[in-house]
Amino acid sequence: MIWAAVLLASAGCFALKLAGWSVPAGMLERERLQRAAVLLPLPLLAALVVVQAFAGDRSLVLDARAAGLAVALVLVLLRAPFLLVVVAAAATAALLRAL
Amino acid sequence: MVRDAVGIGVAVGAYGLSFGAAAITAGLSTAQASALSLLVFTGASQFALVGVLGAGGSVVAAVAGALLLGSRNTLYAVRLSSLLPLRGPRRALAAQLTIDETTAMATAAPNPLSSTAFWATGMSVYVLWNLATLLGAIGAARLGDPAVLGLDAAVPAAFLALLAPQVRARRLLAVAVAGALVALVAVPLTPPGVPVLLAGLAVVPLLVRR
Numbered sequence: 001m002i003w004a005a006v007l008l009a010s011a012g013c014f015a016l017k018l019a020g021w022s023v024p025a026g027m028l029e030r031e032r033l034q035r036a037a038v039l040l041p042l043p044l045l046a047a048l049v050v051v052q053a054f055a056g057d058r059s060l061v062l063d064a065r066a067a068g069l070a071v072a073l074v075l076v077l078l079r080a081p082f083l084l085v086v087v088a089a090a091a092t093a094a095l096l097r098a099l
Numbered sequence: 100m101v102r103d104a105v106g107i108g109v110a111v112g113a114y115g116l117s118f119g120a121a122a123i124t125a126g127l128s129t130a131q132a133s134a135l136s137l138l139v140f141t142g143a144s145q146f147a148l149v150g151v152l153g154a155g156g157s158v159v160a161a162v163a164g165a166l167l168l169g170s171r172n173t174l175y176a177v178r179l180s181s182l183l184p185l186r187g188p189r190r191a192l193a194a195q196l197t198i199d200e201t202t203a204m205a206t207a208a209p210n211p212l213s214s215t216a217f218w219a220t221g222m223s224v225y226v227l228w229n230l231a232t233l234l235g236a237i238g239a240a241r242l243g244d245p246a247v248l249g250l251d252a253a254v255p256a257a258f259l260a261l262l263a264p265q266v267r268a269r270r271l272l273a274v275a276v277a278g279a280l281v282a283l284v285a286v287p288l289t290p291p292g293v294p295v296l297l298a299g300l301a302v303v304p305l306l307v308r309r
Contacts, residue, residue, distance in 0.1 A: 001158055002126070002127055002128075002131055002152060003131065004158050005148060005152060005158040005161045005162055006131055006134050006135055006138070006139075006148075007138075008158065008162045009135070009139050009144065009145075009148050009161070009162050009165040009166070010134070010135070010138035010139050012162060012165070012166045012169070013139045013140075013141055013144055013165060013166065013169040013172070014138070014139075014194065014195060016166065016169045016170055016172055016173045017141075017169075017172045017173065017175075017176050017194040017195065017197040018176070018190075018191065018194040019173050019176070020172065020173035020174060020175065020176025020177045020179075020180065020194075020197065021176045021177075021179070021180045021185070021190050021193065021194050021197070022190075023177070032306055034174055035302075035305070035306060036302055036306055037170050037171045037173065037174045038171060038174070039271075039274055039302040039305060039306075040167055040168070040170060040171065040299055040302055041143060041168055041171060041265070042262065042265060042266060042271055042274045042275040042278065042301075042302075043274055043275055043277060043278020043279070043281070043298040043299055043300075043301035043302060044143075044147065044164065044167060044168055044278065044295060044298055044299055045143065045168075045258050045261060045262040045265075045275070045278075046258075046262060046275035046276065046278040046279040046282075046298065047278045047279055047281065047282035047294060047295045047297075047298030048146070048147055048150055048255070048258045048295055049255045049258045049259045049262065049279065050255070050279045050282050050283050051150070051154065051282050051286060051294055051295055052150055052154075052251075052254045052255035052258065053252070053255035054283065054286070055154060055286045055291070055294075057155075058286070058287055058291075059286070059287050060283065060286055060287065064249065064252060065251055065252040065255065067252075068249060068252030068253070068255070068256060069252065069255050069256060069259065071256075072255070072256035072259050072260065073259065076259055076260055076263040077263075081113070082110055082113045082114060082117075082257075082260045082261075083113035083116070083117075085256050085257075085259070085260040086113070086117050086253045086256050086257050086260065087253070088256075089249070089252045089253050089255070089256030090248060090249035090250055090252050090253040090256070091249060092249065092252065093249030093251070093252030094247065094248050094249030094252075095249075097246070097247065097249070098247075
């Protein structure tokens, strides 16, 4: 099942890239379409943040992941580098669980 | 340009390490993590795919999320194709390298250098991304239980760090927050993976209003 997802996503993502190289100029220049494609990642990434941090088995839960995310949020606001944000979040959750 | 390239290299390395670890945390094998980086080669889509699969989502929901996030590469390709006229196998190769970083470097470079900027960035990001994925996956697989190490908390932090620089404008932040709220409401009501797709609807008000 995982391999099916890997291969489908591979084919689909490549097709999306190649399509942009292949369509005649002007076909994708419609302003609304452009805005949609530029804006779409924002709510999707935000949704992934909260789902990965708060989703349990068909429920919302508050656990060590939430504490990790809080630390990450502070570091992001301080414009810390990517790796520091990720490692600090993991370390926070790991520490809380070890207590 | 060189300083930009080094900055991109460091960022891609860090991001690739986290992706490799996230894929293992989500239950993928090292081979599957590497296949994603070799074949999909667009970070946010890969993270979304393993995130949904790790949460128990269906193949359809996982692939749909990856494709929605990958759709911006189509627009990048339109812009790049006007800068670099390519055909045949070179165009297919350029298509695979069409991502945030290569588009940014190619469009920022002065016109005679845009081709060099595109290929140099594309090749180095491809190699780094795949090496970092492999290292991250092997590391996470060696280290044992991802929850004990807090690796499951690293994934939302990675998404947040990726999102933050894109939502400095208040209007864009509002779209992101709306998406997060839609997803939170949907988590208890819909199967895993669907909340992320529904969040995409948050862009609709911005498209309708002029």
